Amino acid sequence: MNFDLTSDQKMLQDQVRKFADTELAPVAPEIDQSAEFPWENIKKMAKLGLLGVVVPEKYGGSEFDFVSLAIAIEEISRVCASTGVIVAVNNSLTTYPILQFGNEDQKNKFLPPLCSGEKIGAFGLTEPNAGSDVVAMEATARPEGDHYVLNGTKRFITNGGEAGIFVVFAYTNKELKHKGISAFVVERDTPGFTLGKHEDLMGIRATANCELIFEDTKIPKENLLGNEGDGFKICMNTLDVSRIDIGAQAVGIAQAALNEAIKYSKERKAFGQPICNFQMIQSMFAEMATEIQAARLLVYYAGYCKDKGMPRFSRESAMCKYYASSIAVDVARKSLQIHGGYGYTKDYTVERLYRDAKILELYEGTSEVQKIVIARDLTK
Amino acid sequence: MELIVCIKRVPQTAEAEVKIDDSGKDIVKDRLTFDMNEADSYALEEAILLKEKFGGAITAVSLGTAEAEDTLRIALAKGADNAIRIKAEEFGELDGYKTAMIIKEAIKDLKFDAIFTGCMATDDSYYQVGPVLAETLGVPHATLVSKIELTDKKVHVNRELEGGLIEHLEMSLPAVFAVQTGINEPRYASLIAIRRAAAKEIKVLGKDDIASEPKLNSTLEELFVPPVGKRAEFLTGTADEVSARTAEIIKEKGLI
Amino acid sequence: MADILALVEHRQGTIRDITYELLTYGRKLTEKTGGKLTGVVLGHNTDRYTETLKKHAHRLVVVDHEVFKDFNAETYQVALVDIIKKENPFLTLIGNTAFGIDLCPALATKLDIPFTTDCIGVEIADTRVKLTRQLYDGKMDAHVRLSDSSSYMLTLRSGTCAAEEGSLAAEIQKIDAPVTNQPDYKKFIEYIEAAVGDVDITKADVLVGVGRGIKEQANLAMIEEFAKAMGGVVACSRPIVDANWLPKDRQVGSSGKTVKPKLYIAVGISGAFQHIAGMKSADTIIAINKDPNAPIFNEADYGIVDDLFKVVPALKNKIMEMKQ
Numbered sequence: 001m002n003f004d005l006t007s008d009q010k011m012l013q014d015q016v017r018k019f020a021d022t023e024l025a026p027v028a029p030e031i032d033q034s035a036e037f038p039w040e041n042i043k044k045m046a047k048l049g050l051l052g053v054v055v056p057e058k059y060g061g062s063e064f065d066f067v068s069l070a071i072a073i074e075e076i077s078r079v080c081a082s083t084g085v086i087v088a089v090n091n092s093l094t095t096y097p098i099l100q101f102g103n104e105d106q107k108n109k110f111l112p113p114l115c116s117g118e119k120i121g122a123f124g125l126t127e128p129n130a131g132s133d134v135v136a137m138e139a140t141a142r143p144e145g146d147h148y149v150l151n152g153t154k155r156f157i158t159n160g161g162e163a164g165i166f167v168v169f170a171y172t173n174k175e176l177k178h179k180g181i182s183a184f185v186v187e188r189d190t191p192g193f194t195l196g197k198h199e200d201l202m203g204i205r206a207t208a209n210c211e212l213i214f215e216d217t218k219i220p221k222e223n224l225l226g227n228e229g230d231g232f233k234i235c236m237n238t239l240d241v242s243r244i245d246i247g248a249q250a251v252g253i254a255q256a257a258l259n260e261a262i263k264y265s266k267e268r269k270a271f272g273q274p275i276c277n278f279q280m281i282q283s284m285f286a287e288m289a290t291e292i293q294a295a296r297l298l299v300y301y302a303g304y305c306k307d308k309g310m311p312r313f314s315r316e317s318a319m320c321k322y323y324a325s326s327i328a329v330d331v332a333r334k335s336l337q338i339h340g341g342y343g344y345t346k347d348y349t350v351e352r353l354y355r356d357a358k359i360l361e362l363y364e365g366t367s368e369v370q371k372i373v374i375a376r377d378l379t380k
Numbered sequence: 381m382e383l384i385v386c387i388k389r390v391p392q393t394a395e396a397e398v399k400i401d402d403s404g405k406d407i408v409k410d411r412l413t414f415d416m417n418e419a420d421s422y423a424l425e426e427a428i429l430l431k432e433k434f435g436g437a438i439t440a441v442s443l444g445t446a447e448a449e450d451t452l453r454i455a456l457a458k459g460a461d462n463a464i465r466i467k468a469e470e471f472g473e474l475d476g477y478k479t480a481m482i483i484k485e486a487i488k489d490l491k492f493d494a495i496f497t498g499c500m501a502t503d504d505s506y507y508q509v510g511p512v513l514a515e516t517l518g519v520p521h522a523t524l525v526s527k528i529e530l531t532d533k534k535v536h537v538n539r540e541l542e543g544g545l546i547e548h549l550e551m552s553l554p555a556v557f558a559v560q561t562g563i564n565e566p567r568y569a570s571l572i573a574i575r576r577a578a579a580k581e582i583k584v585l586g587k588d589d590i591a592s593e594p595k596l597n598s599t600l601e602e603l604f605v606p607p608v609g610k611r612a613e614f615l616t617g618t619a620d621e622v623s624a625r626t627a628e629i630i631k632e633k634g635l636i
Numbered sequence: 637m638a639d640i641l642a643l644v645e646h647r648q649g650t651i652r653d654i655t656y657e658l659l660t661y662g663r664k665l666t667e668k669t670g671g672k673l674t675g676v677v678l679g680h681n682t683d684r685y686t687e688t689l690k691k692h693a694h695r696l697v698v699v700d701h702e703v704f705k706d707f708n709a710e711t712y713q714v715a716l717v718d719i720i721k722k723e724n725p726f727l728t729l730i731g732n733t734a735f736g737i738d739l740c741p742a743l744a745t746k747l748d749i750p751f752t753t754d755c756i757g758v759e760i761a762d763t764r765v766k767l768t769r770q771l772y773d774g775k776m777d778a779h780v781r782l783s784d785s786s787s788y789m790l791t792l793r794s795g796t797c798a799a800e801e802g803s804l805a806a807e808i809q810k811i812d813a814p815v816t817n818q819p820d821y822k823k824f825i826e827y828i829e830a831a832v833g834d835v836d837i838t839k840a841d842v843l844v845g846v847g848r849g850i851k852e853q854a855n856l857a858m859i860e861e862f863a864k865a866m867g868g869v870v871a872c873s874r875p876i877v878d879a880n881w882l883p884k885d886r887q888v889g890s891s892g893k894t895v896k897p898k899l900y901i902a903v904g905i906s907g908a909f910q911h912i913a914g915m916k917s918a919d920t921i922i923a924i925n926k927d928p929n930a931p932i933f934n935e936a937d938y939g940i941v942d943d944l945f946k947v948v949p950a951l952k953n954k955i956m957e958m959k960q
Contacts, residue, residue, distance in 0.1 A: 011457055542891060
């Protein structure tokens with residue numbers, strides 16, 4: 001049993017923290033308002049190796065483990081939740097499935113530009129009528145000569161409006177239900193692929209959340225990830241990994257909300273003393289800090305399970321995502337409560353944190369889906 | 381080029397509340413964060429920039445406790461090639477002079493073209509290590525260095541004087557440069573560099589590796605909170621109230 | 637009979653203010669010790685210096701040679717080693733300036749005498765010297781004792797003592813230059829004046845000085861607006877220049893500009909002594925800072941302990957109202 005970070009994890013945390021505080025924090029309020037995709041900072045993060053954290057060096061990555069990726073996502077999300085999820089999607093929803101299920105040609109072709117920041121990645125799973133119910137998806141890919149013909153619409157796609165490389169899911173054989181879903185790597189400049197509605201989100205506003213529209217889009221056969229029918233497996237396996245990062249993002253947002261609340265409570269006076277002296281405030285601090293630490297340990301543990309090579313860690317990953325996102329929403333709510341009326345204005349960071357936190361319970365599997373994953377694993 | 385950079389791990393006190401500990405001679409450090417001394421991070425970056433331009437190797441040296449190895453490792457990740465920690469815990473009380481003399485003993489067998497230090501450390505504010513090191517090694521030095529330009533055989537060095545004036549010197553190597561903050565933009569270490577640095581060995585030297593323990597120039601007798609001078613008249617109330625009062629004062633005094 | 641030696645600092649033909657502070661401080665020490673105060677002048681065409689320095693010291697030791705026209709720690713050290721060995725003063729005082737910092741540590745090491753730098757107080761008791769220094773970003777003071785010796789050296793921070801007129805008549809002793817050329821390995825070339833930007837903060841009546849407390853470059857816009865409402869301009873402390881948020885010519889402090897506006901509003905500046913040195917002569921100083929213990933409040937006439945992000949916009953509005 002050892003709770004210490006390794007030497008390289010400590011250094012990574014130190015450097016990402018400094019980078020986040022110096023380079024990302026200053027623009028976070030701005031891009032929240034403008035919803036502008038932070039390309040400049042993405043290029044800077046690429047230089048540091050933050051876009052391909054677990055990708056081997058030979059494909060342009062940094063070759064770290066999944067605990068390290070979670071540490072990086074937490075530090076980034078602590079100052080900017082938008083940037084946190086942009087990086088998480090590039091890492092665990094795009095480079096990871098290509099790395100895990102792609103062949104050598106696919107890895108050589110798609111991983112280097114995703115690691116170098118030349119192109120950003122996105123994950124096309126959700127549809128207007130298929131969210132938690134993945135099997136309800138309507139997108140189809142029909143084989144035709146040396147390509148597949150892709151038709152369908154993907155909704156709420158993080159990075160969608162700016163991405164260059166997409167991992168997209170579609171039925172190659174609808175009758176086989178989930179065993180008929182396949183995964184494809186789709187490039188942005190493919191004819192027949194257009195962008196639909198840009199979402200005006202409540203939080204994580206700078207993430208270029210966008211609809212993807214495929215109309216007779218010809219995908220070369222060599223872009224099929226794995227085999228036909230592997231899509232569901234790829235999707236579930238990928239989400240097991242990416243949920244660790246959403247847990248890490250939640251810990252980062254929650255930590256920021258606690259920090260803001262402590263700072264404010266020391267400055268704000270009521271009844272002749274700083275409000276941090278009041279027991280009701282202190283009670284909230286104790287709860288918040290304990291919940292954050294518990295969530296962080298769940299995140300690290302899920303990452304550890306993946307790093308250790310455990311074949312199944314769906315339960316651990318769902319637990320960390322479910323718990324961390326629900327406490328993050330609660331910690332943000334308490335932090336806003338401590339701020340009083342000021343917290344409800346855009347003058348205070350907590351207003352943004354409160355909006356950013358809510359998405360955690362919705363994307364990459366709602367809290368309800370996480371509970372199903374956990375419970376099914378328990379009763380199996 | 382063979383380059384040496386002296387690095388100190390210091391508590392970050394600029395934005396923190398500082399209290400005196402029970403000994404009366406030190407501050408309470410357990411809640412403070414520690415980091416590379418600010419000027420030292422610029423000194424390191426300056427050495428890395430020179431290495432990138434002219435090739436060679438950088439040795440980072442720190443007189444510090446075991447935690448200083450974390451700071452040295454960051455230096456390795458940013459671009460240093462070797463690192464040496466000298467066990468501060470074996471040398472008792474230190475001042476700028478003794479620190480420099482110990483470092484000299486530790487590096488005296490290393491070949492060097494230039495040594496970089498920060499111009500001062502934020503904890504003890506000595507401004508001593510660079511120039512003492514130069515004197516004891518018998519090489520020239522420049523302090524408060526704000527620019528270094530290496531040509532064929534000469535180094536053009538700017539020093540920052542008072543009032544925004546710059547002193548331009550021509551020096552030759554080997555030399556010691558005590559670098560001022562703002563001279564460059566210290567980089568972040570990339571993840572790959574961090575991973576490589578984690579595997580590198582840090583050489584650790586103790587008292588037994590130093591020929592003789594240098595003497596201390598000065599002994600700290602006590603710490604105390606600076607006496608309060610003429611204090612401001614404090615305006616209190618809500619932001620609105622103090623602003624109204626301030627505006628009145630400005631008006632009464634005819635300041636704008 | 638502890639004699640004191642004080643080193644005269646000059647630049648571009650002018651004696652620097654720190655010199656008179658050192659001589660005043662040295663004179664006061666000799667009044668207690670009963671020793672003599674000797675000023676050391678290393679320079680070229682030194683008559684212009686000695687004329688004004690005479691009344692400040694008991695003796696002046698002068699080395700007049702072209703090589704000492706401008707400061708070079710190497711040549712100065714050669715001359716001072718000779719002088720200090722011969723004079724054998726109990727204490728040598730040097731300013732804690734760009735000049736003194738370059739000179740003292742190496743010189744004292746060469747002479748093998750105890751020394752320290754950046755002192756803000758000196759006490760002499762018998763053969764011992766006790767000093768006051770500031771540590772930890774100026775948040776702590778320390779009493780430091782120099783190891784026992786018959787001769788000591790230190791650098792004194794400017795502002796430690798106000799310069800006073802002297803009424804002595806120094807005996808002047810000229811000695812030959814022990815060195816006549818700058819060494820090849822370290823040559824003074826020239827002074828470079830900092831580039832002049834579009835704003836001259838030394839000419840403004842109202843300055844709004846910003847420091848670390850503004851957190852982000854983006855917040856400068858708010859400060860600019862505030863300064864505009866005040867009819868003033870924005871100046872800053874060193875960290876803002878180091879971060880490249882404002883150009884060097886906006887920096888107030890010992891390594892930047894010395895300013896004397898009618899009104900100086902320090903926003904989010906803790907008040908490191910280097911900054912104080914540049915703005916303490918302002919007619920009225922108002923400081924806004926969250927930390928009630930920030931040293932800036934020891935200099936300010938009026939202090940506001942609050943979040944600058946609340947106070948600055950509120951104050952801007954009040955000023956705008958007042959102007960209408």
